[in-house]
Amino acid sequence: MALLQLNNLQKNFATQRAVNDISLTIEQGQIFGLLGPNGAGKTTLIRMITGIFYPDQGEIIFDGRPFDPINDVAYIGYMPEERGLYKKMKIGEQTLYLAQLKGLGKAEATRKIKEWFVRFNMESWWNKKVEDLSKGMSQKLQFVTTVLHEPKLIILDEPFSGLDPVNADLIKEEIHNLARKGATVIFSTHRMEQVEEICDHIALVNKGEKILDGTVQQVKQDFKENLFRINFSNSVLPEHLAIHLFDVKEKKDNSLILQRNEGFSNNDIIQYFINKGLGIESFNEILPSLHEIFIRLVQDTPTARQFEKTN
Amino acid sequence: MKKIKLIIQREFLTRVRKRTFIISTLLFPLLYLALIFGTSYIGAKSKANLKIAVLDSSGLFDRGRIERANATDASSQLVLVKDNADSLQKNFKAMGYDGYIIVPANTSVETIPHELVMNTNRTIGSASEVQSKLNTIWDELKYEKLGIDDEKQKTLSASRIQVKPENVNDRKSDSRVASTMGIVSGFLIYFILLVYGSQVMMGVMEEKTNRIAEVMVSSVKPFQLMLGKIIGIGLVALTQFLLWIAFIFIIYNVTKASGAGSSMVSGMVGNVQSVFLSVNLPVVLGCFGFYFLGGFFFYSSLYAAIGSAVNEDMREAQSLSFPVTLLIIFSISLMTIATSDPTGPVAVWGSIIPLTSPIVMMARIPFGIPGTVQVWELALSMGLLIAGFIFTTWFAGKIYRTGILMYGKKPTWKEMFKWAMRK
Numbered sequence: 001m002a003l004l005q006l007n008n009l010q011k012n013f014a015t016q017r018a019v020n021d022i023s024l025t026i027e028q029g030q031i032f033g034l035l036g037p038n039g040a041g042k043t044t045l046i047r048m049i050t051g052i053f054y055p056d057q058g059e060i061i062f063d064g065r066p067f068d069p070i071n072d073v074a075y076i077g078y079m080p081e082e083r084g085l086y087k088k089m090k091i092g093e094q095t096l097y098l099a100q101l102k103g104l105g106k107a108e109a110t111r112k113i114k115e116w117f118v119r120f121n122m123e124s125w126w127n128k129k130v131e132d133l134s135k136g137m138s139q140k141l142q143f144v145t146t147v148l149h150e151p152k153l154i155i156l157d158e159p160f161s162g163l164d165p166v167n168a169d170l171i172k173e174e175i176h177n178l179a180r181k182g183a184t185v186i187f188s189t190h191r192m193e194q195v196e197e198i199c200d201h202i203a204l205v206n207k208g209e210k211i212l213d214g215t216v217q218q219v220k221q222d223f224k225e226n227l228f229r230i231n232f233s234n235s236v237l238p239e240h241l242a243i244h245l246f247d248v249k250e251k252k253d254n255s256l257i258l259q260r261n262e263g264f265s266n267n268d269i270i271q272y273f274i275n276k277g278l279g280i281e282s283f284n285e286i287l288p289s290l291h292e293i294f295i296r297l298v299q300d301t302p303t304a305r306q307f308e309k310t311n
Numbered sequence: 312m313k314k315i316k317l318i319i320q321r322e323f324l325t326r327v328r329k330r331t332f333i334i335s336t337l338l339f340p341l342l343y344l345a346l347i348f349g350t351s352y353i354g355a356k357s358k359a360n361l362k363i364a365v366l367d368s369s370g371l372f373d374r375g376r377i378e379r380a381n382a383t384d385a386s387s388q389l390v391l392v393k394d395n396a397d398s399l400q401k402n403f404k405a406m407g408y409d410g411y412i413i414v415p416a417n418t419s420v421e422t423i424p425h426e427l428v429m430n431t432n433r434t435i436g437s438a439s440e441v442q443s444k445l446n447t448i449w450d451e452l453k454y455e456k457l458g459i460d461d462e463k464q465k466t467l468s469a470s471r472i473q474v475k476p477e478n479v480n481d482r483k484s485d486s487r488v489a490s491t492m493g494i495v496s497g498f499l500i501y502f503i504l505l506v507y508g509s510q511v512m513m514g515v516m517e518e519k520t521n522r523i524a525e526v527m528v529s530s531v532k533p534f535q536l537m538l539g540k541i542i543g544i545g546l547v548a549l550t551q552f553l554l555w556i557a558f559i560f561i562i563y564n565v566t567k568a569s570g571a572g573s574s575m576v577s578g579m580v581g582n583v584q585s586v587f588l589s590v591n592l593p594v595v596l597g598c599f600g601f602y603f604l605g606g607f608f609f610y611s612s613l614y615a616a617i618g619s620a621v622n623e624d625m626r627e628a629q630s631l632s633f634p635v636t637l638l639i640i641f642s643i644s645l646m647t648i649a650t651s652d653p654t655g656p657v658a659v660w661g662s663i664i665p666l667t668s669p670i671v672m673m674a675r676i677p678f679g680i681p682g683t684v685q686v687w688e689l690a691l692s693m694g695l696l697i698a699g700f701i702f703t704t705w706f707a708g709k710i711y712r713t714g715i716l717m718y719g720k721k722p723t724w725k726e727m728f729k730w731a732m733r734k
Contacts, residue, residue, distance in 0.1 A: 014729075050529045052716070070532070078529040084522030089325060100317050101530040145526075 001064070003028040003153060003184045004049065009058035011044050018044040020208040021058070026186065026201070028152075031179050033199035033216075034188040035290075037298050041208040042188050043081070046155055049186070050078045063152060074103040077151035081158050081188075083142050085130045092126035095145050102149040109148070116144045120170070135162045143171055147178060154178060155186045160194060172198065192291040202290070206298050220287040223296070226260040227286040228269070233279030240276050245269055257286065314531045315539045322514065322543025327550060336551050340558050361387035363441055364408040366399050368416035376451055380444040387440050412445070420449075420456045486678065488589045490650040493674035496599055497646040499552075500670050503603060504610050504639050507548040511611040512628060514540050515618030515715070524715040533712040537619075538704070541611050545604065552603070590677050598676045601693065606669025608700035610635065616707035619714035620722050627721045634724075642670035653678045663692045665699030706731050 004026040011019040019041045026032045036042045047053040049060065051069030060067035063075070086094055092113065099109035117123050120140055130138055139162050147154055156175070160168045175198065179185055187199060195202060196216060204212035212219060228246075232254045241248050241256075245264050250257040260269060266283070273280055288296075326332055365372055377389050392399065392406075396413050403411045454464060515537070518524045527536055567580045613635050621627040645667050649658035653675045662672035662684070672692050675684050709731035714722070722730075 047716075052525070052528050073530055076529070078526070080522075080525040080529075082522040082525060084518075084524065084526055086325075086517075086523060087521055097317065097321055098526070098530070101314055101527075 001028055002026065002061070003030075003063055004186075005061040006045075006049070007059050007061070009045065009048060009055045009060070011041075011048060011053060011056050017208050019048070019055075022205065022208075022210045023058075024203055024210065024213065026184060028184050029179055029182055030201050031175065031185045031187060031199050033195040033202035034186055034205065035190075035192075035195060035202055035294060036205035037190075040205045040298075042205055043157070045205065046078070046157065046186070046188065049153075050076055050155060074149065075152040076155065077102075077146040077149065077153070078155045079142055079146040079157060079159060081161075083139065085138060085142065085145075087131040088129060090126070091122075091128050091130060091133075091141060094130065095141070095148065098145045099148050102151075104149050112148055112150075113144070116148060120144065136164055136167055139163055140167060140171070143174070147174070147183075151183065153184050153186065155188070157188045158190070159187070160189075160191070192289065192294055196290050204294065204297060211297055212293075216290070219290070219293065223288050223293045224285070225288065227257060228260065228266070229255065229257050229282075229284050229286055230269075230273070231255045231281040232273070233281050236278065240273070240278065243272065245272055315535050315542075318531065318536060318539025319543040319546065322540050323546050323550075326510075326544065326547045332547070332551070336554050340555055344562075361409045361441065362407065363387060363389050364392045364394075364399060364403055364406070364411040365389050365414065366392055366394060366396060366411060367414045368396075369414050369418040371418060371420070371452060372414060372448060376448045379451070380447045383444065383447060384440055387444065389441070389444055410441075412441075420452045488586050489677040489679070489683075490653075490674075492586070492590055492595065492677035493650045493653075494646070496595070496677065497643065497650075497670045497674040500599075500603055500606055500673055501639060501643050501646075503548050503552070504606055504669070505636065507544055507607060508611045508614040508635075508639075509632070510547075511541055511544050512614040512618035512632060514544065515615050515711070516621065516623060516628060519619065519715060519718075520623040528715065533715055534708040536715075537612070537615050537708055537711045541608065541615060541704075544611065545607050548607065549603075591679065594680060595677055598689075599673060602669040602673050602696070605665075605693070605696040605700055609665060609669070609696065609703050610639065612700070612704040612707035616710040616714065616727065619711040620717070620727055622718060622721065624721075631721070631724070638666055639670070642667040645671050646674040649674045653683045659688060663688060663695060665692075665696045668692045668696055709733070 002025045004024075006022060006024045009019055009022045010017075022041075022045060034042055034045070044053065048055050049067075051067070051073050054069070062068075062072050089097075095113045096106065096109050099113065100106065104112070114123075117125065122137075122140065122144075125133075125137075125141070130141070133141065143156075143159065146156070154175075159171060159175070163171065175185055175187075187195070189195060199216060201215050202212070202219060203210055214222065227249065235254050236251065236256060241251070244261060245268055246258040246260050248256060248258050258269075260266070266285075270280060270283060365377065372391060374391060377391055381388055389412075390408070392411075399406075399411050399413070454460075459467070518527065518536075531539075563580075563583060614632060617628060617632045617635070621631055642661070645657060645661040648655070649661060649671050652658060658671065658675055661667045662675055672684070672689070676689075678684065680686065680689060710727050713730040713733070714727070
């Protein structure tokens, strides 16, 4: 079942059409990657989902009902890219305060905070102040405050920035845990290798419009260029390559990267090399990385979005 | 509602628990007392115990008269000396006198000397004490000369007319007490508006600087966040104020109990009691509470809007908040006019328009209702202030909503109006 459904969302600002007719469906339990270059409209989209902005047009269906920004925010946990905590406040009190604002009772919130603090080795932090924490430590704290109230929808904007690999793995592990328990995660980032690793489903937003939407595997299939890497047990000679089956992209002594031409199958190629008397050690398709797809799709966009009239 | 309560609680507790709050709450009255007692102590010290040599060549100032004159006041002492004028002029300091007076030989009661020379560099106050002693002696001389006995002297001094201004509508009121009380109340509100208004502004700026604003508005409405902050800080101001009243009450009672024997203390206690009698204290306190809260809401929501619009730069905040601060200072200048002429048009309109009413009206109320402040004026002023703060809070909420998530260039007031007008 879809936890979140966006239908033709649109949001205009004085100088810019920030989000233009975006529709998305995010299934429950999914880890959804929301990608896009800077200024593409991701933050505006997220702010509409978190009830900070009202859409100018379109509707948001949350958990089967029209989104109610006053009450539904209790089921959403949002960690913005611009992290923030009250610097002068004690960590325990602060976490409790944020949890109570999400509707948890004091006793329940205290119990949950203690559980998380034990899990993240933060027990001794309770009476410290945020200003005493390192960047990585406050990042962990921010994550705890985001997920403490067990939201149905967790929105994480660049959750790993500033974290060392050990802590990044810790958070990654928890994200998977939460998704296994049924939480839906929207994950917004520029780091494509993390997206490939974590997300089931992605959408790419550019200039306020959705330009791509699908599972990671599907997207890769859609953007593949029929590139293959073949390793041979003996050397490849130039006369082996004069053939209309494929174009050679890269040639080494006993390996090739080639692009299959239209109208032929993999078997045709393998058959051809066998007939030429070459020993095939491996034959792999090269799928494009999300990074490459991303670059290809947005490379024509100027790095800074131009201001434009909205009407 | 529960969320606003949580926000109020946090804003209140984090401030009240701060060391600076406790110190300023304790220190302010102490400094204030030190200032009052310190200046009166220094004043008393500087005119104490003047010793003045009197060189009388006329024979009018005999020992008995000088003693009777000295008995009237202990702060200066006249001493009759036998010397010649030149050596006294040269040596009076070495002889242990602070000054000298030479009464020429040809002085008589008929030819009253226009001045007696007192060679000393003291305050006007101490010179006037010496002068009044000399006049006591002179009066005695004149009465003797004219043959006026004690009985007649009493009749003479009793026949003076004293004019006491009295308000026909409110016979209890004493305009001197009322204007002092008005100025004190006006200044207290001024102080609260400026100090706590800027605390609201700094609080909002802190949320922006720490980048917690976006986290907060994903849990609560921006309006709730702003209102919670304003109410929380308002309660801090109220707490501080109530603590001060409690201090005053305790100090008053302790002084009253401990100093029953001392004439100075009982005099002060008497003064305080006469203030309480001449002013309708419950009404003044009630109105103070109203104008304090109303003025605070009116101005602090404007300060909140400014705090939300600027970045972490204090100078931006100052330049943007300058017009608001100016209005508060303007109220004080209207207040001084209002206390000297509490029924004049400046006072009346200044106390009705909500921009200045919290300070100006508070300066007029001690003069009495309905004696000086008409009931309709008070009702209109209160109604307009309520309408005014509802409007500024609504207006500020609109700006706040946009401003709190904006980073970058400082907006102008014009742009802020645009934010407020957006739906």
